[in-house]
Amino acid sequence: MNNGHYGQYGGQYVAETLMGPLKELEAAYFEAKDDPAFQREFAELLHDYVGRESPITVCRRLSEKLGGATIVLKREDLNHTGAHKVNNTIGQALLAKRMGKRRLIAETGAGMHGVATATVAALFGMPCEVYMGAIDVDRQAPNVGRMRMLGATVHAVTEGSATLKDAMNEALRDWVTNCDDTFYVIGTAAGPHPYPEMVKDFQSVIGREARRQCLEKFGRLPDQAIACVGGGSNAIGLFAGFFDDASVKLVGVEAAGKGISTGEHAASINGGRLGVLHGAKTMLLQRPDGNVIDTYSVSAGLDYPGVGPEHCYLHDTGRAEYAAVTDDEAVAAFDELCRCEGIIPALESSHALAEAIKRAPTMPKDSILLVCLSGRGDKDLENIENYKKSKG
Numbered sequence: 415m416n417n418g419h420y421g422q423y424g425g426q427y428v429a430e431t432l433m434g435p436l437k438e439l440e441a442a443y444f445e446a447k448d449d450p451a452f453q454r455e456f457a458e459l460l461h462d463y464v465g466r467e468s469p470i471t472v473c474r475r476l477s478e479k480l481g482g483a484t485i486v487l488k489r490e491d492l493n494h495t496g497a498h499k500v501n502n503t504i505g506q507a508l509l510a511k512r513m514g515k516r517r518l519i520a521e522t523g524a525g526m527h528g529v530a531t532a533t534v535a536a537l538f539g540m541p542c543e544v545y546m547g548a549i550d551v552d553r554q555a556p557n558v559g560r561m562r563m564l565g566a567t568v569h570a571v572t573e574g575s576a577t578l579k580d581a582m583n584e585a586l587r588d589w590v591t592n593c594d595d596t597f598y599v600i601g602t603a604a605g606p607h608p609y610p611e612m613v614k615d616f617q618s619v620i621g622r623e624a625r626r627q628c629l630e631k632f633g634r635l636p637d638q639a640i641a642c643v644g645g646g647s648n649a650i651g652l653f654a655g656f657f658d659d660a661s662v663k664l665v666g667v668e669a670a671g672k673g674i675s676t677g678e679h680a681a682s683i684n685g686g687r688l689g690v691l692h693g694a695k696t697m698l699l700q701r702p703d704g705n706v707i708d709t710y711s712v713s714a715g716l717d718y719p720g721v722g723p724e725h726c727y728l729h730d731t732g733r734a735e736y737a738a739v740t741d742d743e744a745v746a747a748f749d750e751l752c753r754c755e756g757i758i759p760a761l762e763s764s765h766a767l768a769e770a771i772k773r774a775p776t777m778p779k780d781s782i783l784l785v786c787l788s789g790r791g792d793k794d795l796e797n798i799e800n801y802k803k804s805k806g
């Protein structure tokens with residue numbers, strides 16, 4: 415894309431003081447991207463440390479039960495740390511090292527990106543500080559424990575509504591102050607240029623592998639590639655493998671929470687408006703006065719009030735479509751996968767799965783739905799039990 419612009423979306427909407435660090439990052443990233451030594455080291459870590467490649471798995475019993483398309487999972491849940499986020503944090507930590515930055519900072523909502531950043535900070539021997547809204551620190555105690563165990567410092571942010579958007583502001587403030595020795599690790603395909611493009615590049619291993627694996631296993635490409643969308647990194651990583659394959663329909667799935675019409679959701683494309691968040695022009699959840707609204711979803715990892723700018727562009731051009739799945743539908747899909755296939759999916763990934771479960775019965779038997787299983791669900795067990803209790 416053109417200098418970080420995806421149609422009217424993207425760009426660099428930051429304070430003047432951040433333009434310097436962003437330009438430095440841009441130059442360093444595009445140099446690294448073209449350097450075979452950098453790409454080799456990245457690929458080696460994905461293999462030796464993350465355990466790639468991750469397999470694709472045919473859901474035989476589930477597909478038979480639905481009686482239509484075959485559902486195939488791309489197993490990012492089998493990665494070290496149990497999700498796709500580590501693909502990106504390894505890439506950014508390698509770049510930090512290359513740039514001579516000694517300290518990593520991050521912001522996190524549910525804590526998954528904080529854990530993925532703390533993990534690679536330990537791997538590279540770098541100090542790591544994570545900004546997290548004070549409310550999230552309380553809600554996500556197990557992940558706060560994991561980050562501390564891995565040696566990171568967690569800062570509870572009490573400003574504003576004490577959630578993710580306030581943590582993002584604090585992280586940007588830290589970066590401005592300490593950019594000489596600090597690298598800001600962003601956890602999704604959002605933020606100012608070059609982050610959306612860089613995160614897509616690091617996550618595109620998902621789509622590249624899955625495309626090759628489908629060709630090897632089935633002798634053909636999938637009919638649809640489906641992924642959940644929080645900020646959009648696992649989805650854009652999956653889609654990147656199929657952009658040039660016009661026959662493959664790309665489907666992003668947002669969190670409709672209690673239903674879009676209730677206002678309690680996290681569906682920025684389906685239920686948001688154009689604005690500026692986290693240094694980029696994008697679709698986001700905001701009040702009429704422009705204030706950012708806190709998102710709601712049963713799955714904490716989809717609670718990002720905006721969405722990566724490239725997804726907005728793919729939506730407008732029609733190259734990808736964006737569905738929305740409610741809490742109830744996601745939890746039902748979670749149960750199905752556990753019982754039909756012996757795989758406990760993350761609640762985030764269960765949104766993508768729920769959309770596939772809706773579509774499969776309407777499709778011919780020889781069609782293939784490729785679903786990105788972005789993470790494993792062990793982290794969600796207590797949450798799901800509470801959710802079911804609340805439903806009676």
Ligand SMILES: *Cc1c(COP(=O)(O)O)cnc(C)c1O
Pocket residue numbers: 497498499526527601602603642643644645646647648649715716760762763788789790
């Ligand atoms: C964080 C997370 C997501 C959402 O993030 P994206 O950037 O939209 O991919 C999805 N699934 C899992 C398991 C996560 O941890």
